[in-house]
Amino acid sequence: MSLFFVDFYLSHTCTYEELLDYLNTEEKVVLNYRRADTLGFFKNFLLAVVNNQSVTLHDLCQPDEEFNIVHGIPYVENIVCLPKKRAKVTMKNLSSRILSSKSKVEIYTSGTTGIPKAVEHTIENLTREVRIGKKYADDKWAYAYNPTHMAGVQLFFQAVCNYNMFVNVFSLQKEQIIYLIQKFGLTNISATPSFYRLLLPLSEPLMEVKKLTLGGEKSPEMLVDAIRKSFPNAHVYNIYASTEFGSILSSRGSYFVIPEKYREQIRIKNGVLEVHSSLLGVVHGNKQISEWYSTGDVVEFEPGSDTCFKFNGRQNELINVGGNKVNPSEIETELFASFPQIKDCFVFGRMNSVLGSIVSAEIVLREGEVLSEAQVKAVLFNRLQDYKVPRRIEIVSHISKNRAGKILRKRDE
Amino acid sequence: MEKLIEIIKQVLDTNKGSTTAEINENTHLRRDLGFDSLELAELTVRIEDEFGVDVFADGMVDTVGDILKKVK
Numbered sequence: 001m002s003l004f005f006v007d008f009y010l011s012h013t014c015t016y017e018e019l020l021d022y023l024n025t026e027e028k029v030v031l032n033y034r035r036a037d038t039l040g041f042f043k044n045f046l047l048a049v050v051n052n053q054s055v056t057l058h059d060l061c062q063p064d065e066e067f068n069i070v071h072g073i074p075y076v077e078n079i080v081c082l083p084k085k086r087a088k089v090t091m092k093n094l095s096s097r098i099l100s101s102k103s104k105v106e107i108y109t110s111g112t113t114g115i116p117k118a119v120e121h122t123i124e125n126l127t128r129e130v131r132i133g134k135k136y137a138d139d140k141w142a143y144a145y146n147p148t149h150m151a152g153v154q155l156f157f158q159a160v161c162n163y164n165m166f167v168n169v170f171s172l173q174k175e176q177i178i179y180l181i182q183k184f185g186l187t188n189i190s191a192t193p194s195f196y197r198l199l200l201p202l203s204e205p206l207m208e209v210k211k212l213t214l215g216g217e218k219s220p221e222m223l224v225d226a227i228r229k230s231f232p233n234a235h236v237y238n239i240y241a242s243t244e245f246g247s248i249l250s251s252r253g254s255y256f257v258i259p260e261k262y263r264e265q266i267r268i269k270n271g272v273l274e275v276h277s278s279l280l281g282v283v284h285g286n287k288q289i290s291e292w293y294s295t296g297d298v299v300e301f302e303p304g305s306d307t308c309f310k311f312n313g314r315q316n317e318l319i320n321v322g323g324n325k326v327n328p329s330e331i332e333t334e335l336f337a338s339f340p341q342i343k344d345c346f347v348f349g350r351m352n353s354v355l356g357s358i359v360s361a362e363i364v365l366r367e368g369e370v371l372s373e374a375q376v377k378a379v380l381f382n383r384l385q386d387y388k389v390p391r392r393i394e395i396v397s398h399i400s401k402n403r404a405g406k407i408l409r410k411r412d413e
Numbered sequence: 414m415e416k417l418i419e420i421i422k423q424v425l426d427t428n429k430g431s432t433t434a435e436i437n438e439n440t441h442l443r444r445d446l447g448f449d450s451l452e453l454a455e456l457t458v459r460i461e462d463e464f465g466v467d468v469f470a471d472g473m474v475d476t477v478g479d480i481l482k483k484v485k
Contacts, residue, residue, distance in 0.1 A: 322450060352461070353469045354454040374427045381428075391455035392462075 003165040005039050008180055009172065012039040016091060016163060023047055023089045031078040034058045034067075038147055038168050042156065049123060050089055050097045051082055056106040056118070057148040095161045099127055107150055107281075109243040119243050121281040127157050129247050139211075141166035142181055144191035150243040151215055155190050174199055181206055188212070189231075190239075193219045197344060202230040215239035215247070220333050221254060240311070242295065245279045255308040272315055273297045319349035319357050321387040326359055331388060335361065338379050341369035346399040347390060361390035362399050371395065417480060420459050421446070428452055438478035460484065 001015045022043050029047045032055070033040070041060055048055045058067070058075075067075050089097055101123040108118050141159050143166040145152035152170075159166045167184050169177045177199060180186070190213040200223075209231045214224075219238050227236055240256060241247035248266060249256045258266045265276040274292045296315045302308040312327065319326040328347035335345045344364040349357035365371055373393040380389045418436050425434075425446065434446065442448045448456065457469050460480065468474050468483040 322454075350458055352454050352457045353467055354457050355450055358451070358454045358458060360458075377427045386451055391451065392458050 002163065004160075005042060006165070006167040006180075006184065007039050008168065008176060010037065010039070012037075014039055014043070016094075019043060019046070020089055020091065020094070023050060023094075024086075027082055027084065028079050029053055029082055031080060032056045032058060032075075034060060034062070034075060034077070036060050038170075041147055045156075046098070046160070047082075049101045049103045050094075051086065052102040053080060053082075054104040054106075057108065057153070059108070059146070059148055091163065095132065095163070098123065098157065098161055099130075105153070107148070107153060107243055109150075117283060119281040119283050121246070125246060125281060126153055127161070129154065130158050130161050132161050136162040136164070139164045139188045140184060140186045142169045142177065142186045142189040142191075143167060144169050144189060144195050146170060150241060150246060151190070151192075151239075154241070154247055178202065178206070181209065189234075190215070193223055194344075196227055197223060200226050200230055205230050205232050207233055209234045211235050211237070213237045213239050213250070215241055219254070220329070220336070222333065222336060224254070240297075244281060244283075244293065244295075245275050246281075248275070248279065254310045255302050256310065257307050267292070268299055268309065269294075271298055271300075273299055273311075319347075319359055321349075321357055321359060322355035324385075324387045326388050328359075331359060331361070331384070331390060334380065334383060335363070335376070338383065339371060339376065341365050341371050344399055350392060358392070359388060359390045360392040360394075362394050362396045364396055364399060414481065416463060417460070417477065417484065420463060421456065421477070424448075424452055424456050424459065428455070436477060438476065438481065440477045441475055442477070443475070 001017060004014045004016045004019045006013050023046060026043075026047055029051065030044050031048065031053060033044050035041070038060065045055065045057075047053075064075060103123055104120050105123070105126060106118045106120045136158075139159070139162060141155070141164055143152070143155065143159075145155055147153070147156065147170070156166075158164075165184070167180050167186060169180060172180075181189075185208050187208060188211045189209060193214050196212075196214065210233055212227060212231055212234045214227075214236070215238065224236055228234070235252070238251045238254065238256070239247050240249035240251075248262060249258065251257070262279075265279050267274050267276075269292070273295045275295060277291055277293060280293055294315075298312045298315050299309040300312040302310070313329045317328060319328060326349075328349075331347040332345050335342055335347070342363055343366045346362045348360055348362075350360040352358055361376075363371070363376070373395070376393050377389060421436060434440075436446075440446065442453065442456075453469070457467060461467050464484045466484055468480050474480055474483065
């Protein structure tokens with residue numbers, strides 16, 4: 001009995017046999033599923049996909065009030081009846097039934113600023129980077145993404161098309177995650193840098209994990225080093241993806257190279273990565289006016305190269321302090337490097353009428369640690385130019401993150 | 414007034430090291446306390462946090478007394 005999905009928090013377990021039984025007998029499919037049940041969501045999603053029904057993916061834990069504000073109308077479950085007699089889904093054809101589906105999937109962007117927008121993708125688009133084969137057959141995943149956002153959806157397809165098992169660790173505590181990785185002998189983890197930062201350091205390295213991917217945010221070198229120490233047998237990859245175009249780049253180190261197949265469709269213009277409209281999903285109500293879509297991600301070429309580059313923050317994330325531009329990621333890296341007492345930190349611009357913006361920071365300390373604003377500044381003044389030093393530093397118990405686990409960059413002023 | 418002086422001292426302490434300078438209504442922020450624009454910006458933000466007012470919103474403020482007027 002091969003396991004499909006495990007949800008520790010809700011004590012749900014499902015095997016592939018049970019999944020197939022559901023896919024072949026269930027008569028109703030929900031096109032806008034919103035119940036707080038991840039396993040239910042996956043089963044329903046697959047049911048829709050193998051029956052060519054189009055769906056909209058909504059956050060499973062979003063409060064009704066927020067839903068009403070974003071969509072302007074109260075939520076009503078949209079249910080469609082499926083024919084009783086339909087082509088049987090089997091272990092042999094599940095993967096091909098998924099890959100040949102005509103369903104369209106609407107996904108909301110998590111983004112880092114602004115109001116969520118919906119992007120519609122074909123299954124073909126969503127499974128573009130799925131790799132199927134013997135070498136993936138024994139992968140067991142720690143599933144650490146929001147299942148209704150792009151990263152989670154892509155990971156889902158990679159796992160299910162290879163009949164892999166995946167265990168839900170999204171939003172769990174560190175101890176629970178480690179327990180599950182050990183209990184199920186999980187081999188693959190795919191998550192945001194924030195997830196790893198909160199998981200590490202481990203008291204004992206986890207030897208079974210053989211592949212780790214990071215995506216959704218810039219991965220600092222120090223974090224990757226810490227990851228390698230805690231997962232000594234793992235290959236570490238950075239994935240570059242977005243809700244607008246899925247994943248298009250991956251790298252073994254910090255440097256990415258545009259793959260041959262995308263050379264005509266991905267380019268760098270004025271230091272910003274741009275993607276050709278042919279790779280994008282559709283945003284309804286938006287006329288795609290230009291052929292090239294700017295990702296807003298600033299890149300920096302490896303010295304001496306014009307093909308290897310790394311990401312250097314977002315274009316509109318830079319804090320403008322009286323004309324001097326500050327990259328918040330750089331300050332965060334500095335904070336982590338200078339203060340081992342810091343567990344997590346968030347650097348952002350705070351508006352004021354003297355200089356436009358000044359650099360501010362929220363810091364979460366490790367348990368039992370003590371650090372004051374004055375101590376932090378004293379060190380930073382010696383290491384950074386004065387306009388880069390965060391002027392207002394608050395020690396907090398937790399940092400505001402949005403639902404996909406990404407740190408919110410712009411505060412609502 | 415005391416709260417304001419406390420805030421000013423906070424800015425001086427965390428940026429320039431502690432000061433024992435006497436602060437009163439006529440104290441000039443730039444001339445007497447040596448505040449640069451970054452420190453003034455920080456001061457504004459702290460005053461805003463405490464009093465809910467952006468004291469520099471309609472032009473430069475020169476002395477402690479000027480701030481008090483805006484904050485009342």
